[in-house]
Amino acid sequence: MKKVSFLIQFLVNPKTVGALLPSSSFLGEKIIENIDFKEAEYIVEYGPGTGVFTEKLIEKRDPMTKILLVENNEKFYTLLKEKYRETNNLFIVYGSAENIERYMREYGIPYVDYVISGLPFSSLPTSVSSEILSNTAKILKEDGQFITFQYTKIKKVFIEQFFTKLEMKREYRNFPPAYIFSCTTSKK
Template identity: 70%
Template sequence: MKRLSFLFQYIVNPKSVGAILPSSRFLGNKMMEGIDFKKAKYIVEYGPGTGIFTEKLIKNRNRRTVILLVENNKEFYSLLKEKFSEEENLFIVYGSAENIEEYVRDYDIPFVDYVISGLPFASLPEHVSSKILVSTTKILKSNGQFITFQYTKLKKAFIEQFFKKIDVKWEFRNVPPAYVFNCVNPD
């Protein structure tokens, strides 16, 4: 069911969904590798889709850790609201990651330890990507991490305009294979 919903949303909204299938558990594991779940107090996820990464965040987090999901696809937003309705300290916003500064204020989140992103930067307009990345650098705490995946390295140079250090890992067991960018602005 998730796969059909995902495929349908890709067909209807290819620029905002960015993939024909949900991410694999292998990609999910690679996205979570750099997160210190014992210390993380606030985690934001952009474009959670059907919640593949969200499930891993919930499973591994400290129970007091606050997770804020930002989803701009109405179908996925509704699915996430239903799927995670019983979760404590998990908030879901129907909106754009461009407005993340407003959302963290609305939920009294003073800083963010990690931002996890499933956004397709290769298909987003450059001005939208820039606004998202500038806002992300503003909400992250010192040495906070922005972790995203892309299907090519085409946007690496673009993302480097906003983050001083990017570690890249490749996950070939995803369809299609993907690169995980772990981005940070060290002190």
Template identity: 55%
Template sequence: MKSFSFIFQYLLNPRKIGAVLPSSNYLAEKMVGSIDFHNAKYIVELGPGIGVFTDKIIENRNQHTVVMLIENNKEFCTLLKEEYKNEKNLIIINDSAEEIDKYTKDFNIPYIDYVVSGLPFASLPKSSSSAILIKTKKLLRKNVIFITFQYTLLKKGLIGHYFKQINIKREYRNIPLAYVFSCSN
């Protein structure tokens, strides 16, 4: 059901969804692999889609860790709210990731320990990508990580403009091949 919903939304909004198929479990493992779940108090996921990375975050997080999901697609947001309706310390927002600062303020989140992003920076307008990256960087605690994946290395320069260090890992067991960017200052 979730995969069908993902494919259907891709057909309706290919530039906003960014992929024909949901991310693989292998990619999800790589995306959350550098998160220190024991010490993380606030985790934000941008563009969670149908929740492939969210599942891993929820599965590994400390019970007191606050997780905020910001999803622009209304159908995906409805799916996420149903899927995680019994989860405590989970905030699900239906809005643009550009509003990350508004929602962290509204929900009294003083800083973010980790941001996990499923946003398709390659197909987002540069102004939107820049706004998201600027606001995210301001909210992240020092020496913590912004984690995103892309299907191409084309946006490495854009992301590198905001983060000094980018560690890139490939995930071959995803369709298509994906690059995981772990970014810090």
């Protein structure tokens, strides 16, 4: 399998690749720690990059749980397609998370239990971020979660406006240290 340099992708695409290095396994563990893998039927991951979180999702999920990856970087998309070509119930889309509802229809996914995101909201245009977060709130089932990480708290208030509840944690063992936002929306 061809190796894709995260650093080179960051330098070439700084607005869509939000870091110099892939996320640490410590951050990966903290991102997925609240997922109920026994109950989750549908999980979406925005911006999986090289698959650090994807690996953990595949390892812990029920084999019947469907995972949909949405990657906007062509090199990472190609890497993921090759890396997971034999993985059942894993679908990989080359496109933008703005179009999540269309991708869900294409793969017969009626709702989502969890959305994991590695998207750099601080460098995305506000209109794109708004569309992604608004659509994410729509697709989550009752008490579903949107879990994202950011390197600063700059977008916390912005992200919070799309959800009814946001809890924040910090992972210092990542480079750079990261904030994890776990967001839920009540549909009542």
